[in-house]
Amino acid sequence: MTASLPQSLVLIGAGKMGGAMLEGWLRMGIAPAAISLIDPKPSDEIAELAAEKGMRLNPSAREIAPAEVLVLATKPQMLDTAAPAVQAFIHPKTLLISILAGKTLGDLSARLPNATAIIRAMPNLPASVQRGATAAAPGKGVSAAQRATADALLGSIGKVEWLEDEGLIDAVTAVSGSGPAYVFHLVECLAAAGVEAGLPADVAERLARATVEGAGELLFQSPLPPGTLRQNVTSPGGTTAAALAVLMAEDGMKPLMRRAVAAAKRRAGELSG
Known part of the structure; x- marks a missing residue:
């Protein structure tokens, strides 16, 4: 309608x-x-x-x-x-x-x-x-x-x-309501890792921020699923594959995000109860 x-x-x-x-x-x-x-x-x-x-x-x-x-x-x-x-x-x-x-x-x-x-x-x-x-x-x-x-x-x-x-x-609150903060923290963590890798702090922050901004815009404009976009920038045996081996390990990003969303959902239920 x-x-x-x-x-x-x-x-x-x-x-x-x-x-x-x-x-x-x-x-x-x-x-x-x-x-x-x-x-x-x-x-x-x-x-x-x-x-x-x-x-x-x-x-x-x-x-x-x-x-x-x-x-x-x-x-x-x-x-x-x-x-x-x-x-x-x-x-x-x-x-x-x-x-x-x-x-x-x-x-x-x-x-x-x-x-x-x-x-x-x-x-x-x-x-x-x-x-x-x-x-x-x-x-x-x-x-x-x-x-x-x-x-x-x-x-x-x-x-x-x-x-x-x-x-x-409550699940929505945990995923999209609180989700922007997770992305902002990703930028903070990526920038901090860049500093440890040897970059000046201001350069690391600008690169981390621009990277997430650009990836978000690509995700917005592309009809492809996020998994396909990830694969498209991952050359076998390359640098991205090496990093993803850490992020996609059993103790990597997926279980961490699962715990984070579960905690936010639980708290949302407590606040609305």
Whole structure:
């Protein structure tokens, strides 16, 4: 189903992730006049953008049309205190999209009973450069049209994966939610290894960073699976093969990453429990 752009969208919480989504919506063609921003302490950049584009900043629910879509992007710990104010913006046909980490569909429904159509989404940091990975789980009251709208809104900041089982969100958090930090640490480790191999620290860091940036872009542009790309840069008996013999050993990267993801998933479950 082709999504239609919402005629009335309320964003509650215009921090880094909320701001990234806002930029994506403006690029995809949502009329600025259709967007209302609710943030008690907006950044100077958000306040200036709202004034420049003609978006409402901190209007009351009475001042705007009933929200077709409400995106909840506050800090998770603010849900309980913010819920009464949020309720006022939710109408029977409002689609609520929440990106609050650790807050389940049940949590949201209990605190925001006006909401009958809820989608829980988990974006990650690269959404700030429109290269995010977002997983979304729809509640039972979400229609096909609302899901298509959510797919378009979330797709404005990167790729979207739909989950029919909300219970998979903790695994998503461990893989893509926390995953960017794993990649950043890889750069740190590669640079440190370069220093030990004899490179000046600044050269090692620039080379490690550029290597990961380039490999990521190649992965983005290529239709080939990552395993094939790896094989394509691995000559038999060459330097890459020697390094991969270490990384792909029984005690190499795969078991290490498995333990790391398991730890992140376990912690995600503890935080949402």
